[in-house]
Amino acid sequence: MVRNVIVTGVTSCENRGVEALVASIAAGLHEHGETRIRVLTQTPAYDQGLLGPWGVDCAADPFVTSKSWTRHRPAETTEQANTRRDALMDEADLLVATGGDIYTSDYGVSTPYLAAPIAAQTHGVPVAMLAHSIGPFTSREDAQSWLEVAERCEVLTLRERVSQHYVQEELGLPSAKAQLTADPAFLLPPAPQERVQDFLATMGIESGEPYVCIAPSRGIARFRNLNEAAHDRALGRLIDRLVKERGIPVLLLPHVHDSRSHNDDRVLVAELARHADHPLVRAVTGPLTATDYKGLAAEAHLVITERLHAAIGALSTRTPTLAIGYSQKFLGVFADTYGDDIPLDSVHLDVDTFVADEKNTEQLLHGLQIQAMKSALTSRLPVLLERARTNFTLLPAINGEVPA
Structure with missing residues (x-):
């Protein structure tokens, strides 16, 4: 039936x-x-x-x-x-x-x-x-x-x-x-690795070469009543610090392709790349899908995001991920995903705090525990995947069916 x-x-x-x-x-x-x-x-x-x-x-x-x-x-x-x-x-x-x-x-x-x-x-x-x-x-x-x-x-x-x-x-x-349970997007498959590697090659990144992804939000300043220019400057400082400290490519991912300009991340990443004016900073362009972005996150050394599902795409591939958050949903998802071994304030920074004082960003990056984050995600991910599947195993009972 x-x-x-x-x-x-x-x-x-x-x-x-x-x-x-x-x-x-x-x-x-x-x-x-x-x-x-x-x-x-x-x-x-x-x-x-x-x-x-x-x-x-x-x-x-x-x-x-x-x-x-x-x-x-x-x-x-x-x-x-x-x-x-x-x-x-x-x-x-x-x-x-x-x-x-x-x-x-x-x-x-x-x-x-x-x-x-x-x-x-x-x-x-x-x-x-x-x-x-x-x-x-x-x-x-x-x-x-x-x-x-x-x-x-x-x-x-x-x-x-x-x-x-x-x-x-x-x-x-x-x-x-x-x-x-957990967000169903934990179960979303990333794009095939061959497709991801082909795309990275167009960005000048060789197979196995480390890079950082940043998924900024054009709408976050408006939503939290922050000065948009101040928010953009804070992102610029973050990008500059990553380039200087890590010396690896920084890919700017526009996770929202909004037809309304005030919420279109493509506009923001283009502006950030232009202001950075550095060969290691590259705006990702083109009609990429959610699986494409997840594939890019899966190969990254680190992901920093102001978009929750960009975070989930990265976390669900065991990629160490930091959030610049704006609501309680970030706190809940990050706390559940990393578990008790990773302090929440070491992987989450509220956007107001991020914009207000660059020292908070410095502290977040300086205290990064990449290997510990990866280990925590490796340990916790099976729990999150099983919770995500539970969303669907509960449904057959509605019609009196026995769950498979």
């Missing part, structure tokens, strides 16, 4: 982290039974090109319409959108709510992205919230709205312990209701 699964909570695969998350979910669903997957997104035609190979069909999200992506969606009236909503629910056997960390007050989208799960529950369609970071909520109303949906979910998994503690201790969700 073919299951019809709707995947919701998707913004756009212009963010390669979204691509990594949704592609991994699609792969996990296909592994556990014959499945027809419909992904609801803000940029359906664009995402189809990236997600089509993973066996999904993309459609414009009729539950959430983002004004900033309107031109990427087919025009439709409210009546037409409502008709599509009903048709989707009528044919669905399961709704998977993803999004990583959309259920928080950080981005102002939490309540709108509950619309599809609420519609599914109203129609009697089972809902699985998979591998989320939850909160913090600044509004009790938003928290209560999420709780009401969460308590009715057949499956609810959390991708890190910080969120687990928050929903249990702060929101009062029963401990038996949510299971700790």
Whole structure:
């Protein structure tokens, strides 16, 4: 029997982290039974090109319409959108709510992205919230709205312990209701090594030659109300220090190819490379996919990132990784991944602190324990991979099936 699964909570695969998350979910669903997957997104035609190979069909999200992506969606009236909503629910056997960390007050989208799960529950369609970071909520109303949906979910998994503690201790969700797993993108395969080596050769890097990757975020300054120029200068100092101290190539990875310039990492890496004006600093260009970026991270000596899924791509290949973080999701994922042997403050620096004082960056780089980080990741990764798989082994029970 073919299951019809709707995947919701998707913004756009212009963010390669979204691509990594949704592609991994699609792969996990296909592994556990014959499945027809419909992904609801803000940029359906664009995402189809990236997600089509993973066996999904993309459609414009009729539950959430983002004004900033309107031109990427087919025009439709409210009546037409409502008709599509009903048709989707009528044919669905399961709704998977993803999004990583959309259920928080950080981005102002939490309540709108509950619309599809609420519609599914109203129609009697089972809902699985998979591998989320939850909160913090600044509004009790938003928290209560999420709780009401969460308590009715057949499956609810959390991708890190910080969120687990928050929903249990702060929101009062029963401990038996949510299971700790890991982000499905831990399971995403990197691009084939031959493809990665061919790409590195175009960047002037020979096989086996060490290099550092930096995945900066153009949107992080705006999100945290930081001075954008000050943030860019802090990144420039970081790049300069790496070049001087390590003397190896520094690849700048634009993990978000956003059609909205204020969040387009390609613009930022081009600016950083131009200002560095050093032959070892190279902006990575071209329409690379999430698996391509993971392949580059897998071969790197070190990865430093302001994008969480760039971090997950590196961590899941045992590459020592540092985060310049901006929310609790970084703390949770890094603490769970490195475990107790690596102090969190040795691999994570808050972006406010990063921008405010260059001495904090110096201290972070000076205290790097590359081998200890690699050993911790080698030890912990099997645990994280098994947790990530658990997201999917829980799903067959929804339909009364015995998990494989």
